[in-house]
Amino acid sequence: MYTANREYIKRFGPARIIEHWLNAGTFVLLVVTGLAQKFYDYEISQWVIMTFGGIDTTRLVHRYSGIALAILTVQHILVASFGILFRKWQPSMIIHLKDFRDAIDNIRYYLGLSEYPARCDRYDYKQKFEYWGVVVGGILMAATGLALWFPTMVTRLLPGQFIPTAKALHTNEALLAFLVIVTWHIYNAIFSPEVLPLDTVIFTGKITQERMIHEHPLEYERMFGVKLPQHHDEDEEAGNASSTTS
Amino acid sequence: MGKEYCGNFSTGYTVLPNAEGRLPGNETTASYKANPARIPATGQVLRFTCTAFLPIIGIATIMKFALSNLFGTITGGNMQPATDEDMPCRQAACEERGKRRGTALREQTAEIIRNKCLAGSQPKEGPLSIGGNMTVRKSHLFMLAVLVVLLTFSFSEAKLSDMDEACLGCHQMDQTLKFGNGETLSLKVNPAEVEKSVHRIIGCSTCHGFTSDNHPQRSYKSRKEFTSLSARKCRQCHDTKENTIHEKLIRESATNTTCTDCHGAHAVKRVRELSKGNQYCLTCHNKELEVHYKDGHKEMAIVDEAVLNKSVHKNLSCVDCHVMVSAEEHPVRRFQNKRDFSIVMAENCRRCHFDKYSRTLEGMHFKQLIEGNANAPICSDCHGTHAIASARKDKLANAQKCEKCHRDVYAIYAKSVHGAALIKENIEDVPICSDCHKAHDNAGPHTANFRISVPQICASCHANKEVMQKYGLSTKVIDTYLQDFHGVTMKFYRQYGQTEKKIAVCIDCHGVHDIARVKNQNAAVVKQHLLKRCQKCHADATANFPDSWVSHYEPNIKKAPMVYLVDLGYKIFIPFMIIGLLLQIILHLWRYAVNR
Incomplete structure (x- = not known):
């Protein structure tokens, strides 16, 4: 049933796709305007700031993009909570102990200590890591960003040191997010040999059955009520190889 | 001759017929031909005549007067008429004085004086008028011829005449003349002086009017009156109009400045002999000469040589700065007031200091000056005039120059950490006014450009490790500022010349002229002060707010x-x-x- 099936399985609705791209857009804008401020001494930063029309305009763009991302983050949390609570959506992003085990299993598999990779559900541990990075990071960035935007209001209630602390958090977290995205996310979405040249799922919302079985076997099993063999990929790859060569 | 060329005597050029033999008439100017070859011929003759005969004529003129006084035979045909209206012609007094004198000499003196007065009122009548007729000139020439012979003897031995010896017979002795106001004057005359004087040939009586057998007693109110009246005699021979400054000095301050003030009386010498080299001008300008301004103010044009010699310009000559004036010419210039004169004079500094001058053009002091504020400082206000000194040497003195006008600011500065160190401890590492505001191109502190250049100004010392080490100060203050929100913003503002929005720079927290010590001070007090500064921009800042600036320290476990x-x-x-x-x-x- 599953072998060499090129059938597509729907994975994301249009709302999620739009949400991703809005997130991506504001994120790029924030990174460009933010890092230019963080590394203001570099020529490229100065070019960016001048292109935006000066430091004040750059900050304005940064702040309003920040508001956009904050709104996106908040609406996502609200929509997800609403869906889970009232629409019986599966809280598939929740991190379980299994995810940590999966990570260790996968690394063992990469190192050749284990025969099979981890078998993941709808979202594997890498995706959960990124997802929560975006959600938690988004909240953190929004909070610290607002503190930096309105320092006098914050210091009415909190000690003055919260402002430089907020700056330290904001700027470091931003750097971390940027680095994770450019290494991990871009690798997984573009350069990973499994998706090269491009993971199209976030454009089309559909995943090939082949990749589904390979990357999300547990969800596939639940979806279709089948039991996949533990060693499916080796078999499949061996089968494919023999069929193409013969 | 008239057919051949038309001479142009004023230029010395002659116009010759052109190639076609036509005389120049309506042709274009191109056909005119100058013949400079003719000039030397005429010129040489003239020059020879002048050089050969002028000294003789000059000497003869002097002698003529000497003799005219002695014999009283020549009328004062060549006397300079006193056309000077400022000097009242007291004809009656003159005549009165003339009557009192019985002798021929006195008659003659009276005549001279009278003639002066008459010539003043009716200059063109009679043989007395200047530039006279042929009769006068003939007698003049005749006398010259005679006197040249006499002079030859006079020159051969520099001896005084018997008459003069007679005067000196008494005037060698110590005698004093008392004036109405109690002043006294020694009547002793040093014969050696007279013998060396250029006037030795004209004798005492030419100037004094007395002879040994005719010596009336006269009284003067003051010494000044005596000298000024005596000095009038000089004008019998010396035309003060030849040199405008003489004319002016005598006209404007006849009672104050007299010929003898500069030239001496009995030891009268040529100015060139009196002067010494570079300081030629001081021959007169070490005297109490008055300068008069149009607004009625007077000033002594006296220059202290000692002061000049101390100045950095001691190797320059007066005319290097006082252009338009030379040993030959001293035009009279009239200024509305002293300030106008100073402003015009300061323009001459650029002849050497052009770099500084061109920088002042960007300065706000110059801007004020051209906007009509005559009190705006000019070069000499800070650097001085004759006592000009090196501007680099003494920092405190430099700061005090600014104090002359900016008293209130200086008072604040004097109390600041910088000012106190300079004034009380004489620490010269601290900035003075010009270090921040610049000396010449001080564009003014209220410009946005000045504002955004403040961190750089402060950094010039506070980022200098050598200097800061001496006082145990951190050089990280600039970096920590530049890395923070205000600093980054300021940097970009500076980069693209944003001038409208203000961003906090060093002075906004530390103060401007009243910069106080922060190190080792009570933290609570500093914070309290800082809050007020914060509130200038962040109006809603509260007590916690100043802590949001982690000060000029890299965050560490103790501080933040x-x-x-x-x-x-x-x-x-x-x-x-x-x-x-x-x-x-x-x-x-x-x-x-x-x-x-």
Whole structure:
């Protein structure tokens, strides 16, 4: 049933796709305007700031993009909570102990200590890591960003040191997010040999059955009520190889 | 001759017929031909005549007067008429004085005086008029011829005449003349002086009017009156109009400045002999000469040689700055007031100091000057005039120059950490006015450009490790500022010349002229002061707000533990995370490659 099936399985609705791209857009804008401020001494930063029309305009763009991302983050949390609570959506992003085990299993598999990779559900541990990075990071960035935007209001209630602390958090977290995205996310979405040249799922919302079985076997099993063999990929790859060569 | 050329005597050029033999008439100017070859011929003759005969004529003129006084036979035909209206012609007094004198000499003196008065009122009548007729000139020439012979003897031995010896017979002795106001004057005359004088040939009586057998007693109110009246005699021979400054001096301050003030009386010498080299001008300008301005103010044009010799310009000559004046010419210039004169004179500094001058053009002092504020400082206000000194030497003195006008600011500065160090401890590392505001191109502190250049101004000392080490100050103050929100903003504002919006620079927190010490001060007090400064821009700032600036320290566990720990955490976490992810990527690729 599953072998060499090129059938597509729907994975994301249009709302999620739009949400991703809005997130991506504001994120790029924030990174460009933010890092230019963080590394203001570099020529490229100065070019960016001048292109935006000066430091004040750059900050304005940064702040309003920040508001956009904050709104996106908040609406996502609200929509997800609403869906889970009232629409019986599966809280598939929740991190379980299994995810940590999966990570260790996968690394063992990469190192050749284990025969099979981890078998993941709808979202594997890498995706959960990124997802929560975006959600938690988004909240953190929004909070610290607002503190930096309105320092006098914050210091009415909190000690003055919260402002430089907020700056330290904001700027470091931003750097971390940027680095994770450019290494991990871009690798997984573009350069990973499994998706090269491009993971199209976030454009089309559909995943090939082949990749589904390979990357999300547990969800596939639940979806279709089948039991996949533990060693499916080796078999499949061996089968494919023999069929193409013969 | 008239057919051949038309001479142009004023230029010395002659116009010759052109190639076609036509006389110049309506042709274009191109056909005119000058013949300069003719000039030397005429010129040489003239020059020879002048050089050969002028000294003789000059000497003869002097002698003529000497003799005219002695014999009283020549009328004062060549006397200069006193056309000077400022000097009242007291005809009646003159005549009165003339009557009192019985002798021929007195008659003659009276005549001279009378003639002066008459000539003043009716200058063109009779043989007395200047530039006279042929009769006068003939007698003049005749007398010259006679006197040249006499002079030859006079020159051969520099001896005084018997008459003069007679005067000196008494005037060698110590005698004093008392004036109406109690002043006294020694009547002793040094014969050696007279013998050396250029006037030795004209004798005492030519100037004094007395002879040994005719010596009436006269009284004067003051010494000044005596000298000024005596000095009038000089004008019998010396035309003061030849040199405008003489004319002016005598006309304007006849009672104050007299010929003898500069030239001496009995030891009268040529100015050139009196002067010494570079300081030629001081021959007169070490005297109490008055300068008069149009607004009625007077000033002594006296220059102290000692002061000049101390100045950095001591090797320059007066005319290097006082252009338009030379040994030959001293035009009279009239200024509205002293300030106008100073402003005009300061323009001459640029002849050498053009770099500084061109910088002042960008300065706000110059701007004020051209806007009509005559009190705006000019070169000499800060650098001085004759006492000009090196501007680099004494910092305190430099600061005090600004104090002359900016008294209130200086008073604040004097109390500041910088000012107190300079004034009380004489520490010259501190900035003075010109270090921040610039000396010449001080564009004014209220411009946006000045504002955004403040960190750089402060950094010029506070980022200098050598200087800061002496006082145990940190050089990180600039970097910590520049890395913070205000500093980054300021940097960009500066980069693209944003001038409208203000951003906090050093002076906004530390103050401008009243910069106070922050180090080792009561933290609570500093914070309290700082809050007020914060509130200038952040109106709603509260007591906690100043702490949001971690001061000029890199965050550390003591000063800003939260910031320090967060930074530290990320410093460890970011590499850990990224290296971990990259390792996983590499492992993934490796596994993929192995599996293939």
